[in-house]
Amino acid sequence: xxxxxxxxxxxxxxxxxxxxxxxxxxxxxxxxxxxxxxxxxxxxxxxxxxxxxxxxxxxxxxxxxxxxxxxxxxxxxxxxxxxxxxxxxxxxxxxxxxxxxxxxxxxxxxxxxxxxxxxx
Numbered sequence: 001x002x003x004x005x006x007x008x009x010x011x012x013x014x015x016x017x018x019x020x021x022x023x024x025x026x027x028x029x030x031x032x033x034x035x036x037x038x039x040x041x042x043x044x045x046x047x048x049x050x051x052x053x054x055x056x057x058x059x060x061x062x063x064x065x066x067x068x069x070x071x072x073x074x075x076x077x078x079x080x081x082x083x084x085x086x087x088x089x090x091x092x093x094x095x096x097x098x099x100x101x102x103x104x105x106x107x108x109x110x111x112x113x114x115x116x117x118x119x120x
Contacts, residue, residue, distance in 0.1 A: 082119045
């Protein structure tokens, strides 16, 4: 009996999806998008270009097309952090947390203490 219940559930789901698909096919915006897609594919076939070629061309015109970055592989710089050791007066400026002197201070004074030495 489980098979028949499963069959009727899937049949109802299929009918529901079919109705939704029919409604989508009547949408003028979707029709325009599908027409545009067909024309772009036709141009790609005519000029023997791949989607990658098209993206390269478009990113040359507008760099935001290439994933939203002006240059691939770049990211924003980390902020410069300044730490001042109150015991020695020594100052360390770093963009990362793996600084040799900071690590020595953390071992000697503790991580929380050194974090408290950060100046803004």
